[in-house]
Amino acid sequence: SQELEQSPQSLIVQEGKNLTINCTSSKTLYGLYWYKQKYGEGLIFLMMLQKGGEEKSHEKITAKLDEKKQQSSLHITASQPSHAGIYLCGADIEGGGSQGNLIFGKGTKLSVKP
Amino acid sequence: DSGVTQTPKHLITATGQRVTLRCSPRSGDLSVYWYQQSLDQGLQFLIQYYNGEERAKGNILERFSAQQFPDLHSELNLSSLELGDSALYFCASSVRVWFGDTQYFGPGTRLTVL
Numbered sequence: 001s002q003e004l005e006q007s008p009q010s011l012i013v014q015e016g017k018n019l020t021i022n023c024t025s026s027k028t029l030y031g032l033y034w035y036k037q038k039y040g041e042g043l044i045f046l047m048m049l050q051k052g053g054e055e056k057s058h059e060k061i062t063a064k065l066d067e068k069k070q071q072s073s074l075h076i077t078a079s080q081p082s083h084a085g086i087y088l089c090g091a092d093i094e095g096g097g098s099q100g101n102l103i104f105g106k107g108t109k110l111s112v113k114p
Numbered sequence: 115d116s117g118v119t120q121t122p123k124h125l126i127t128a129t130g131q132r133v134t135l136r137c138s139p140r141s142g143d144l145s146v147y148w149y150q151q152s153l154d155q156g157l158q159f160l161i162q163y164y165n166g167e168e169r170a171k172g173n174i175l176e177r178f179s180a181q182q183f184p185d186l187h188s189e190l191n192l193s194s195l196e197l198g199d200s201a202l203y204f205c206a207s208s209v210r211v212w213f214g215d216t217q218y219f220g221p222g223t224r225l226t227v228l
């Protein structure tokens with residue numbers, strides 16, 4: 001089974017609506033990363049969360065880390081067409097300062113209807 | 115434009131061949147990361163260099179090798195290519211060695227192995 005599960009796999013929202021994407025790990029999280037990828041383009045690093053309860057924002061995107069649930073949620077407020085793309089989460093599931101154990105989810109495809 | 119450049123943009127080659135992908139980090143960034151993104155495997159972290167030294171190793175095959183030169187540009191060498199190596203290869207750079215530092219991604223090199 002997938003070690004890092006993202007849900008939903010795809011999402012279509014009306015412009016202006018809020019939405020949440022989840023990333024759940026089957027193992028302890030030592031660091032959680034969020035990225036965005038525009039179709040056919042490169043990746044954009046959004047933010048990294050390290051401590052339980054930590055919350056960070058990047059423009060209208062907020063991410064939280066729930067260490068107990070081994071889960072992170074990415075919340076977009078008042079979605080815009082520019083938010084459309086694929087959101088990927090990555091996680092360090094080994095800790096110990098080595099980032100060689102970085103794994104990634106399959107991504108959530110977000111479409112925003114004008 | 116992230117400031118990270120990758121060449122070539124596209125590469126088509128045959129099985130068994132060897133190719134070299136090149137990455138120039140943003141000015142001032144000392145850390146370079148390589149990732150592979152394919153339909154089958156999704157996004158995978160390959161390797162990280164910081165100021166010329168290897169700092170983290172992920173799912174990099176033995177047929178693949180990388181290095182970072184004194185001018186900080188990096189090359190990823192892929193040899194004995196197989197069909198399954200067809201993928202988008204991203205390079206990213208950051209100022210510090212820490213993975214949580216904002217990483218700036220290049221546009222990628224799309225490798226097709228026939």
